[in-house]
Amino acid sequence: MPLTIPLIDDRGYQDLRDEGLRRAAVHNPEWTNFSKSDPGVTLVEVFAFLTESLLYRANQIPERNRRKFLKLLGVPLRTASAARGIARLSNDRGPLETTTLNTGLELRAGELSFVIERGLDVLPVEGHIFYKREVKQPTDAVRAYYDQLYASFLKPPLPSTARLYESVALTNTDGIDLGSETVDGAIWLALVARKSDVAGLAGDALARLLDDVRDRIGAKTLTLGIVPFLTDAARQLTPGGMADPERAIQIECHIPLVPLNGELLEPAANRVPRYLPLAVVGDDVLARPGTVQVTLPPKSGLGLWTNLDPLEAGVGDFPPAIEDTNLDQRVVTWLRFSIPARAKARLLWAGINAAMVSQRARVTAERLPDGTGAPDQVVRLSQRPVLSDSVRVFVTRAESNVTEQWTAVDDIANAGAEVPVSDPRLPPGAAQAKRKESRVFMLDAEAGELKFGDGLRGARLPLGASIVADYEYSDGRAGNVNTGAIKTAPMLPPGFSVTNPVRTWGGADAETIDEGEKQIQRWLQHRDRLVSADDFVTIAWRTPGVEIGRIDVIPAASPELGVNEPGDAPGAVTLVVVPRRDPEQPDAPRPDRLFLDAICRWLEPRRLVTTEVFLRGPVYKRVWISVGIDVTTERGIAEVRQAVEHALRAALAPLPPVGTDVGADSLLPMFTRDTDARAHGWPLRKPVRAMELAAVAARVPGVTAVRELLLAGDSDNASQQSIDMRGLELPRIAGISVSVGPAVPPSDLKGIDGVGGPATTTGGFVPVPIVPKEC
Numbered sequence: 001m002p003l004t005i006p007l008i009d010d011r012g013y014q015d016l017r018d019e020g021l022r023r024a025a026v027h028n029p030e031w032t033n034f035s036k037s038d039p040g041v042t043l044v045e046v047f048a049f050l051t052e053s054l055l056y057r058a059n060q061i062p063e064r065n066r067r068k069f070l071k072l073l074g075v076p077l078r079t080a081s082a083a084r085g086i087a088r089l090s091n092d093r094g095p096l097e098t099t100t101l102n103t104g105l106e107l108r109a110g111e112l113s114f115v116i117e118r119g120l121d122v123l124p125v126e127g128h129i130f131y132k133r134e135v136k137q138p139t140d141a142v143r144a145y146y147d148q149l150y151a152s153f154l155k156p157p158l159p160s161t162a163r164l165y166e167s168v169a170l171t172n173t174d175g176i177d178l179g180s181e182t183v184d185g186a187i188w189l190a191l192v193a194r195k196s197d198v199a200g201l202a203g204d205a206l207a208r209l210l211d212d213v214r215d216r217i218g219a220k221t222l223t224l225g226i227v228p229f230l231t232d233a234a235r236q237l238t239p240g241g242m243a244d245p246e247r248a249i250q251i252e253c254h255i256p257l258v259p260l261n262g263e264l265l266e267p268a269a270n271r272v273p274r275y276l277p278l279a280v281v282g283d284d285v286l287a288r289p290g291t292v293q294v295t296l297p298p299k300s301g302l303g304l305w306t307n308l309d310p311l312e313a314g315v316g317d318f319p320p321a322i323e324d325t326n327l328d329q330r331v332v333t334w335l336r337f338s339i340p341a342r343a344k345a346r347l348l349w350a351g352i353n354a355a356m357v358s359q360r361a362r363v364t365a366e367r368l369p370d371g372t373g374a375p376d377q378v379v380r381l382s383q384r385p386v387l388s389d390s391v392r393v394f395v396t397r398a399e400s401n402v403t404e405q406w407t408a409v410d411d412i413a414n415a416g417a418e419v420p421v422s423d424p425r426l427p428p429g430a431a432q433a434k435r436k437e438s439r440v441f442m443l444d445a446e447a448g449e450l451k452f453g454d455g456l457r458g459a460r461l462p463l464g465a466s467i468v469a470d471y472e473y474s475d476g477r478a479g480n481v482n483t484g485a486i487k488t489a490p491m492l493p494p495g496f497s498v499t500n501p502v503r504t505w506g507g508a509d510a511e512t513i514d515e516g517e518k519q520i521q522r523w524l525q526h527r528d529r530l531v532s533a534d535d536f537v538t539i540a541w542r543t544p545g546v547e548i549g550r551i552d553v554i555p556a557a558s559p560e561l562g563v564n565e566p567g568d569a570p571g572a573v574t575l576v577v578v579p580r581r582d583p584e585q586p587d588a589p590r591p592d593r594l595f596l597d598a599i600c601r602w603l604e605p606r607r608l609v610t611t612e613v614f615l616r617g618p619v620y621k622r623v624w625i626s627v628g629i630d631v632t633t634e635r636g637i638a639e640v641r642q643a644v645e646h647a648l649r650a651a652l653a654p655l656p657p658v659g660t661d662v663g664a665d666s667l668l669p670m671f672t673r674d675t676d677a678r679a680h681g682w683p684l685r686k687p688v689r690a691m692e693l694a695a696v697a698a699r700v701p702g703v704t705a706v707r708e709l710l711l712a713g714d715s716d717n718a719s720q721q722s723i724d725m726r727g728l729e730l731p732r733i734a735g736i737s738v739s740v741g742p743a744v745p746p747s748d749l750k751g752i753d754g755v756g757g758p759a760t761t762t763g764g765f766v767p768v769p770i771v772p773k774e775c
Helices: 011-029 040-061 063-073 140-149 204-217 325-329 513-518 521-526 533-541 591-606 635-653 690-698 746-750
Strands: 082-091 098-100 108-111 112-116 120-122 126-134 165-167 186-192 221-228 235-240 241-243 252-256 275-278 280-282 291-295 331-338 346-352 354-359 363-368 378-382 392-396 403-409 440-444 449-452 466-473 495-500 547-556 574-579 612-615 619-631 703-712 729-740 767-769
Touching: 011 040, 082 120, 082 221, 082 291, 082 331, 120 221, 126 346, 140 165, 165 186, 186 346, 204 331, 221 354, 235 591, 291 354, 325 331, 378 746, 521 533, 533 547, 574 591, 591 612, 619 635, 619 690, 619 746, 635 690, 690 703, 703 746, 729 746
Parallel strands: 165 767, 403 440, 574 612, 619 729
Antiparallel strands: 082 354, 082 495, 098 120, 108 112, 112 354, 126 165, 126 186, 186 331, 221 291, 221 346, 235 241, 235 612, 252 275, 252 331, 280 291, 363 466, 378 449, 392 403, 392 466, 440 449, 547 574, 619 703
């Protein structure tokens, strides 16, 4: 039989009114007028109304009780996560000296506070980044021009392997692929004197200023921030821990090795520059945004060649030629950052004097209520939600004035006793187990509450002890700000400026009580452990800091085994994750590395140690659709054609339609059939059939008939009845045509496929710069 929730009191307004009047007759016999006009009756009716409201509330489960049930079940609300980003600091008009900024320096984006995660040296120079972009297929006239130009300089003349290039500044609009879009697999960093320092200087005065700049930055640490493209990512959780499927690519740094007199003595046609390698320390910046630090050589190692021929500048391994002569005159030295040959790395942005920042505000030495000596004392912090890894609690005993730092634990029931307690189960003389730490507390980060022990499981707070806490809190999702939002820093010296060249990421709000209540039933099923396929779905949906649009769990499957069926790889689980939004590819969202890293960190402590988890994005397989329809005369042709195209795109979409309640708070991921495209999007491994798409088009209002529907894939231009989807493949419409009458042939629809692989490079070439034209 179904479970029914009993009512505490089922009396209504009329019942309460009648009972009140009946009692009045018993307790006050003198009251004989019970008509509606009597003031006493009016008072009884008022109290009956108020009592009915109280009983209604009593029949509900109050929020306080619901939250108490969450605590008793050990299901804390998910706390907020702090947004992260990268900030660029500049000494534009300050003193000509290197300034060291410490960790924790506060930056601000309006009312939001960001802090620097790692201190750095801010060099009093400008950083301009260039790369050598090859001029593809120069005309015969251009080639003949450069053959003649370099005929008197190179002996023999310009070889056939020479590749013409142009110096291009790196911007964050399109980025650069170091492996395929540069002639040398490198970016070149020009350290340039500031405009304000060289204004009006020339000749010897300019040379002395550049020499002074080299003296100020010599032996200092250069911090270079790099933001890579994060698409085409994959992650793997091995039985031994988190692992990347690809080996990290180490970036290398070299600086010109210039003689003390600045001159190369060899003949101009045979001179080859030499470079000194510099140690690079820092993050894996080719896999995720971060910074690397390079210690510059002393002043004597920051020179430039002084006897280069005009045609020699930029040739071969020399730094790129700069078209802007005013900028070229201010160059202090060059740094070359490169990757190994045939490696792949695509950069979105790079810049000097950069630091990783985190959106958080710090509270120092907050005084909490004194200890009462009572068991299970709970104190609350003034700011919340709290970042759990930042809380430090100091307890000062009143009788001894000794300050102790107490540590946070996940479960206070595993803490030691306040005083040494022997194990009664052991015989006399047996060695007692090592005493567990008792000066501990348990943190509820979302509520900002600290719970202490009862004496047997964790120490009690001593009577009269003073408690001080240091902690940090975050504004959650509000910390995800756009490019350029970080503009000020209260503690920066005069003349400094700050900005964020890319948007920040990773901020998420704390879980609400309603959201937490919806997880109780699921939590009782999976107990925060990844065992069944449903566990992977429901737990992964709660990953903080990301917006998940779809999760497909493929048990006993490994993408490293090729296109295999589920069940071929025992002990392995593959999660196909699709983000809710992708600004670069809205119709086919792809997870980036930061997205998958967040899910990996969330799943790692919850999976079984023997389970190997693969996180992948879908592999989109392009399809072309051409449909010919007949339209009723009551509707406009343009309107019906647009509706048919929208219906076909919605049918093949990887995500459910906008507004569909799919997520951790709905039952669709757990209890909807995999064949229901409305719930998840197009299912994995389901082929795309022309007849099925024709049925979708025929159901559009205004379509009287579907004459034909032609379907084509990447393999050829011929129409196909079905296109298979294998492994992690999902369809993506590369082209669609809806016409009244016969359908357009797929060959006409596809046209020229502009997607091609990058041109391969061969060794033995000589990069030659394009000389800018002058008018």
